[in-house]
Amino acid sequence: MTKNNAAAVVAAARSKQKITTKELITQLFPNFIQLHGDRCGGDDPAIVGGLATFAHQPVTVIATDRGIAIEERVATHFGCPTPSGYRKALRLAKQAAKFHRPVLFFVNTPGAYPGQSAEEDGQGAAIADNLLQISQLPTPIITVIFGEGGSGGALALACGDEVWMLENSTYSILSPEGFASILWKDSSRSDEAAEIMQLTPSDLLRKRVIEGIIPEQADHQQVTAEIRDVLSKRLKKLNEFSGAELLKRRQKRYRKF
Amino acid sequence: MKLYEQDNTLSAQHVKADKQADSKVPNGLWRKCPKCGATVLSKQIDQYATCPSCHYGFRISAHQRLKWAVDHFSDLDERLISDDPLSFPGYKKKLVACQTKTGLNDSVLTGEASIKDMHFAFGVMDPTFIMGSLGTVTGEKITRMFERATAQRLPVVLWTASGGARMQEGIMSLMQMAKISNAVAQHSAAGLLYIVVLTDPTTGGVTASFAMQGDITIAEPHALVGFAGRRVIEQTIQQKIPKDLQDAENLVKHGFIDRIVRREDEKAELYRLLKLGGGRNDEE
Ligand SMILES: [Zn+2]
Numbered sequence: 001m002t003k004n005n006a007a008a009v010v011a012a013a014r015s016k017q018k019i020t021t022k023e024l025i026t027q028l029f030p031n032f033i034q035l036h037g038d039r040c041g042g043d044d045p046a047i048v049g050g051l052a053t054f055a056h057q058p059v060t061v062i063a064t065d066r067g068i069a070i071e072e073r074v075a076t077h078f079g080c081p082t083p084s085g086y087r088k089a090l091r092l093a094k095q096a097a098k099f100h101r102p103v104l105f106f107v108n109t110p111g112a113y114p115g116q117s118a119e120e121d122g123q124g125a126a127i128a129d130n131l132l133q134i135s136q137l138p139t140p141i142i143t144v145i146f147g148e149g150g151s152g153g154a155l156a157l158a159c160g161d162e163v164w165m166l167e168n169s170t171y172s173i174l175s176p177e178g179f180a181s182i183l184w185k186d187s188s189r190s191d192e193a194a195e196i197m198q199l200t201p202s203d204l205l206r207k208r209v210i211e212g213i214i215p216e217q218a219d220h221q222q223v224t225a226e227i228r229d230v231l232s233k234r235l236k237k238l239n240e241f242s243g244a245e246l247l248k249r250r251q252k253r254y255r256k257f
Numbered sequence: 258m259k260l261y262e263q264d265n266t267l268s269a270q271h272v273k274a275d276k277q278a279d280s281k282v283p284n285g286l287w288r289k290c291p292k293c294g295a296t297v298l299s300k301q302i303d304q305y306a307t308c309p310s311c312h313y314g315f316r317i318s319a320h321q322r323l324k325w326a327v328d329h330f331s332d333l334d335e336r337l338i339s340d341d342p343l344s345f346p347g348y349k350k351k352l353v354a355c356q357t358k359t360g361l362n363d364s365v366l367t368g369e370a371s372i373k374d375m376h377f378a379f380g381v382m383d384p385t386f387i388m389g390s391l392g393t394v395t396g397e398k399i400t401r402m403f404e405r406a407t408a409q410r411l412p413v414v415l416w417t418a419s420g421g422a423r424m425q426e427g428i429m430s431l432m433q434m435a436k437i438s439n440a441v442a443q444h445s446a447a448g449l450l451y452i453v454v455l456t457d458p459t460t461g462g463v464t465a466s467f468a469m470q471g472d473i474t475i476a477e478p479h480a481l482v483g484f485a486g487r488r489v490i491e492q493t494i495q496q497k498i499p500k501d502l503q504d505a506e507n508l509v510k511h512g513f514i515d516r517i518v519r520r521e522d523e524k525a526e527l528y529r530l531l532k533l534g535g536g537r538n539d540e541e
Binding site: 112113114115116118119120121122123124125127128129131132133135136151152155156159171172173174179182183196197198199204207209250251254255257 | 342343345346393396400422424425427428429430431432433434435436438439441442443445446461462464465466467468469470482483484485486489490493494498502503507511512513
């Protein structure tokens with residue numbers, strides 16, 4: 001069931017009951033091998049990446065992580081990747097393309113980290129690089145948004161062939177609170193903002209910003225089963241295309257906006 | 258701490274800065290330079306609209322810039338109008354007011370231009386049109402400009418100025434970042450030159466896409482160039498940030514900009530870069 005009330009979807013996307021990155025990875029990719037580092041001097045824990053087998057083929061998995069324990073949450077800036085995180089994602093995605101491995105992105109982030117160090121390390125340039133380069137990699141790329149899809153920080157990990165969203169997730173230009181405070185100077189009107197912003201999966205599907213919605217149950221095993229089902233079907237489909245065909249379809253996907 | 262409760266996301270501060278935008282446009286008898294504080298008699302401000310003491314370039318419209326930035330230009334796609342994708346209350350009226358004020362259909366003027374014998378495709382963003390924010394028409398015009406440049410094998414010069422996303426167009430504004438990036442990638446894959454001129458202010462989603470995708474990136478003195486807004490950064494790290502954190506000069510130090518170029522030198526410098534940097538190298 002898809003909820004119609006945007007404010008309720010926003011609350012559910014941020015809920016403490018939400019499936020975590022750790023659960024997603026252990027349940028979907030039992031043989032996951034984590035790979036660290038951006039090769040430019042850093043390793044951002046807000047981006048977890050590595051190799052695994054999925055649907056009988058090697059894949060590269062790249063996920064945002066908010067952490068669970070408080071020290072993890074602080075270290076990941078509450079799930080906001082730094083430029084180093086985006087560079088790690090780009091490095092692993094390029095490596096995947098080299099070996100014709102599909103890339104599976106999992107996104108739940110309020111947005112790219114907006115700190116002083118992130119500015120000095122080129123947060124804008126890092127996201128821009130991902131948009132420029134990941135979008136051109138001739139290998140299947142699918143993104144699943146499973147909580148918040150916050151602005152350019154999410155788009156940098158959602159610029160491939162398909163984007164799917166869990167039923168209780170959002171994808172937007174900024175938070176409803178931010179939107180309300182900018183346009184009406186009143187962040188308490190966030191529920192109203194959420195309605196106008198068209199940030200729910202059903203709104204985004206109607207606008208063809210995403211390919212589909214994955215049903216979400218309270219039982220996390222069931223959630224991962226649904227994700228597994230969608231990803232294996234879509235990968236099977238995308239595997240039929242050559243690299244050049246993928247790029248042509250991708251070009252069309254973004255040209256329509 | 259919950260970041261999303263602090264309206265932390267990206268462009269909040271840039272759009273807030275809209276209120277101060279007018280004070281950075283020179284008019285009236287006196288102008289105070291927002292960068293160095295020097296008070297300048299309006300009569301002393303020439304066509305380049307720069308501060309005589311620190312060379313900061315005041316925010317100017319696309320048409321004002323084109324008077325000195327190129328020798329000739331033609332304006333293209335000047336009739337596209339945003340279809341108000343969120344049906345946002347009051348947005349259509351705001352667009353009409355901006356169109357009347359600027360003589361533009363949206364926040365960028367695109368077309369073809371020349372400096373001496375160098376012919377190129379160009380875009381000039383207009384910070385006086387809803388803060389130069391990235392709307393669907395802005396994105397479409399820039400995308401078409403890159404597509405024409407690729408087809409005609411022309412280099413591109415793009416002057417950026419933007420508060421970031423166009424809030425009133427929501428997710429469709431975000432999608433422009435991906436659409437333009439694809440067009441930039443194809444232009445680049447064709448072996449063609451893309452020069453970015455960062456002007457005050459270049460922020461948010463524009464910084465996080467085509468402003469940082471050039472082969473050569475120059476900036477005007479003291480132009481504010483950044484991703485997140487000052488207030489958002491200060492709320493996030495719970496301390497004041499240096500005044501010049503997002504000055505173009507600081508980005509040169511950190512390796513994200515090639516050169517700072519004063520407005521009065523810009524045209525000659527662009528000519529040299531177009532000549533040396535690969536412009537129409539297919540002719541040789
Ligand atoms: Zn000055």
